[in-house]
Amino acid sequence: MRLTTATCALAWMLVAMGLSPGASADTGRSQLLATGGVSTLEGSAGGGIVPMAVLSGYGTREEQGGAAFASHVHTPEYRLSVAGGSWSWRNRLEVSLTEQRLSHQPLSNRLGVGQDSIRQSVIGAKVRLLGDLIYTPWPQVSLGVQHKKNHDFFVPSAAGAKDDSGTDVYVSATKLVLAGAAGRNLLLNATLRSTKANQLGLVGFGGDLNDSAELMGEASVGVFLNRHWLLGAEYRQKPDNLSFISEDDWHTAFVAWFPNKQLSLVGAYVDLGEVATFPDQRGWYLSLQGSF
Amino acid sequence: MTLSRNLTRLLALGTLLLAGCGTLNSASESKPNLYQQLGGESGVEAIVYDMIVRIADDERVVERFHNVDIARFQQGLETYICSVSNGPCEYTGESMQVVHAGHNYTDTEFNTIVELLIEAMEAQEVPVAAQNRLLAQLAPDYSDIVYQ
Numbered sequence: 001m002r003l004t005t006a007t008c009a010l011a012w013m014l015v016a017m018g019l020s021p022g023a024s025a026d027t028g029r030s031q032l033l034a035t036g037g038v039s040t041l042e043g044s045a046g047g048g049i050v051p052m053a054v055l056s057g058y059g060t061r062e063e064q065g066g067a068a069f070a071s072h073v074h075t076p077e078y079r080l081s082v083a084g085g086s087w088s089w090r091n092r093l094e095v096s097l098t099e100q101r102l103s104h105q106p107l108s109n110r111l112g113v114g115q116d117s118i119r120q121s122v123i124g125a126k127v128r129l130l131g132d133l134i135y136t137p138w139p140q141v142s143l144g145v146q147h148k149k150n151h152d153f154f155v156p157s158a159a160g161a162k163d164d165s166g167t168d169v170y171v172s173a174t175k176l177v178l179a180g181a182a183g184r185n186l187l188l189n190a191t192l193r194s195t196k197a198n199q200l201g202l203v204g205f206g207g208d209l210n211d212s213a214e215l216m217g218e219a220s221v222g223v224f225l226n227r228h229w230l231l232g233a234e235y236r237q238k239p240d241n242l243s244f245i246s247e248d249d250w251h252t253a254f255v256a257w258f259p260n261k262q263l264s265l266v267g268a269y270v271d272l273g274e275v276a277t278f279p280d281q282r283g284w285y286l287s288l289q290g291s292f
Numbered sequence: 293m294t295l296s297r298n299l300t301r302l303l304a305l306g307t308l309l310l311a312g313c314g315t316l317n318s319a320s321e322s323k324p325n326l327y328q329q330l331g332g333e334s335g336v337e338a339i340v341y342d343m344i345v346r347i348a349d350d351e352r353v354v355e356r357f358h359n360v361d362i363a364r365f366q367q368g369l370e371t372y373i374c375s376v377s378n379g380p381c382e383y384t385g386e387s388m389q390v391v392h393a394g395h396n397y398t399d400t401e402f403n404t405i406v407e408l409l410i411e412a413m414e415a416q417e418v419p420v421a422a423q424n425r426l427l428a429q430l431a432p433d434y435s436d437i438v439y440q
Contacts, residue, residue: 030400061399135434178428183421226420
């Protein structure tokens with residue numbers, strides 16, 4: 001909780017920085033609106049649950065940029081609060097730091113344990129390998145890593161998770177097809193991830209069914225109604241490492257609003273399937289981001 | 293004889309007129325091309341003029357235009373947009389690559405110009421789909437312009 005609060009404060013400070021009029025003086029913001037994406041639950045630029053090849057903020061190849069964000073996921077039995085920040089250098093390298101806190105009181109009641117939340121930190125890095133989201137005929141392709149450390153391993157270990165930390169590696173290919181859908185711009189993204197994380201790592205890493213990294217497919221598609229509004233959907237394949245609790249693939253349907261380059265807001269319907277013994281975890285997702 | 297010839301002529305004329313009608317009908321039914329969606333000659337001129345005003349006010353790019361013949365740039369850009377949007381113009385100027393070679397234009401400058409073009413099109417109330425279609429025509433020029 002304390003870590004999350006600290007990161008929250010940092011996030012709000014960065015949002016405030018992003019909102020201040022003088023912020024563009026030394027950090028650039030010359031890329032087109034929405035091209036920095038939004039911040040995923042793991043802090044990397046992308047959508048809500050699937051990272052993309054884009055880098056956070058609006059820095060071009062001569063500029064830098066970044067983002068700070070706070071997100072909340074609300075399902076019948078769980079609440080996930082996330083806050084973080086990222087910094088991007090010359091549209092080449094992105095680094096991010098994110099704190100997650102999962103509240104799981106119903107699970108604690110069911111298990112008869114006192115602990116009611118799990119915190120996790122994620123340190124991420126992403127490198128743009130080739131291409132430009134808009135200007136090259138081929139997609140923008142990036143390679144990313146997310147190192148995760150679970151700080152409350154008691155419940156995950158009881159569920160059969162093997163490790164309290166793990167590292168995801170992913171490759172994303174993202175393309176904005178101008179006028180690709182009845183004159184509207186079409187956003188296409190595919191991500192391939194190597195992971196052994198259970199529920200992002202909030203339920204630890206590896207398990208009795210499988211304890212090695214597996215490749216998971218993820219995808220996002222969206223249509224820009226105009227340059228301020230994006231409608232889209234995401235899919236994220238998940239591992240199923242634990243015999244005690246099964247894990248389902250995730251789906252979202254989202255609306256993202258980019259009123260300007262300083263601010264973005266995402267609302268989504270999420271379907272997380274079964275999460276740690278509770279089935280049908282469908283709910284909503286809300287994310288606020290400040291960019292600079 | 294005369295009557296039949298006249299009838300034939302009349303028929304031929306009628307056929308031509310009908311054919312003409314058909315063409316007119318299909319032309320008005322089919323969607324206007326991109327040039328027309330941009331507002332035709334006056335629309336493209338207004339977009340380019342609006343964009344140049346914005347360039348003059350943007351510190352990221354204005355210095356690049358200090359030694360540029362603005363009238364020539366304006367004319368060239370109008371003709372270029374007209375030609376890539378299927379308007380009745382043929383761009384005979386130098387290629388994008390030749391025009392920009394040696395200037396080492398940056399990613400920042402290119403993105404800024406695109407952004408100013410979008411703002412100009414928005415100000416001229418160009419429909420979103422037409423904006424996107426024009427950008428789709430211009431986007432491949434990136435590789436001929438940036439860091440050349």
